[in-house]
Amino acid sequence: MTAALLFPDREIAERYYVPLVYTACRTCYSELEPQEIFRRAAAGEVSPAAMQRLIANVVGSGHGSTIEHIVFTFAISGVSRTLSHQLVRHRAGVAFDQQSQRYVKFKDAATMLPATIAEGDPALRERFEDQVDGALELYGDLVDAGVPGEDARFVFPNATRTNLVMTANLRALIHMSGLRLCTMAQWEIRRLFQLIRHEVFGVSPFLGSFLAPKCVPLGYCDEFNNRDGHCPIRPHRDEVLGAWAAQRAAAKAAGAERGEPGGSGESGEAD
Numbered sequence: 001m002t003a004a005l006l007f008p009d010r011e012i013a014e015r016y017y018v019p020l021v022y023t024a025c026r027t028c029y030s031e032l033e034p035q036e037i038f039r040r041a042a043a044g045e046v047s048p049a050a051m052q053r054l055i056a057n058v059v060g061s062g063h064g065s066t067i068e069h070i071v072f073t074f075a076i077s078g079v080s081r082t083l084s085h086q087l088v089r090h091r092a093g094v095a096f097d098q099q100s101q102r103y104v105k106f107k108d109a110a111t112m113l114p115a116t117i118a119e120g121d122p123a124l125r126e127r128f129e130d131q132v133d134g135a136l137e138l139y140g141d142l143v144d145a146g147v148p149g150e151d152a153r154f155v156f157p158n159a160t161r162t163n164l165v166m167t168a169n170l171r172a173l174i175h176m177s178g179l180r181l182c183t184m185a186q187w188e189i190r191r192l193f194q195l196i197r198h199e200v201f202g203v204s205p206f207l208g209s210f211l212a213p214k215c216v217p218l219g220y221c222d223e224f225n226n227r228d229g230h231c232p233i234r235p236h237r238d239e240v241l242g243a244w245a246a247q248r249a250a251a252k253a254a255g256a257e258r259g260e261p262g263g264s265g266e267s268g269e270a271d
């Protein structure tokens with residue numbers, strides 16, 4: 001699998017992307033016209049640190065429209081149809097174009113072999129490979145017999161590899177990365193987003209730093225399946241709320257001992 005960033009390159013990212021987002025943020029709080037804000041930012045009259053500080057604050061406050069002004073285009077190759085089905089579930093702020101199984105005749109269709117099968121029971125691996133090879137052979141026979149590709153493809157396994165072009169604005173990319181870099185995500189799409197993050201880092205470490213599992217900006221994990229805390233990146237929400245409730249109860253009890261209003265046993269009303 002590969003994920004190559006087609007656009008922007010480092011020069012465009014450095015020269016225009018941060019100034020563009022800065023302009024979107026700054027316009028909200030400035031009497032200046034946006035073109036003047038952009039001119040100053042692009043001319044180096046605003047320090048990169050000041051631009052980054054404002055952008056980080058605005059994004060951290062959830063004002064996401066400011067980062068919809070910049071897009072990233074990736075060439076994604078050799079991923080399985082299992083992955084692409086998950087990927088194209090994202091709708092907002094993202095565009096896809098995918099290799100057609102109607103118009104492309106797959107002579108030697110490439111497939112994905114998951115590590116758990118590759119490194120698992122050799123007999124099961126052999127059966128898996130036979131099954132996949134058999135499906136691809138039947139596809140070839142069907143096409144040779146005149147069955148249109150759009151029908152012959154019904155025999156393709158989920159393991160079949162595919163290629164896509166994906167363009168996402170930064171807000172969408174952060175959202176997608178939040179879900180897909182999470183350890184709850186399936187390994188293949190998680191790997192893809194690790195590659196995507198690496199590519200964005202390559203042109204802008206600052207913008208790339210926003211691509212993280214969703215628990216990182218949230219500060220806690222909200223995944224139901226991690227209530228046991230087996231993923232240690234951030235504490236689970238239940239744990240955080242439990243600690244908060246315990247702390248609040250302790251503070252209330254301590255207040256009651258000191259006879260403060262609001263402590264247990266007190267009405268909490270002012271005299």
Ligand SMILES: Cc1cc2nc3c(=O)[nH]c(=O)nc-3n(C[C@H](O)[C@H](O)[C@H](O)COP(=O)(O)OP(=O)(O)OC[C@H]3O[C@@H](n4cnc5c(N)ncnc54)[C@H](O)[C@@H]3O)c2cc1C
Binds near residue numbers: 089090180184186
């Ligand atoms: C770990 C994991 C497991 C999953 N398991 C399953 C599964 O078992 N079955 C399954 O079907 N799917 C599954 N999904 C897919 C998931 O339900 C979403 O469809 C997918 O992640 C796309 O995310 P999104 O809905 O946030 O869409 P995006 O298109 O990325 O949308 C971004 C955000 O925009 C807003 N938005 C977008 N469209 C609308 C709209 N029409 N109305 C209102 N707000 C909107 C929402 O706030 C949304 O979060 C899974 C995803 C993950 C990450």
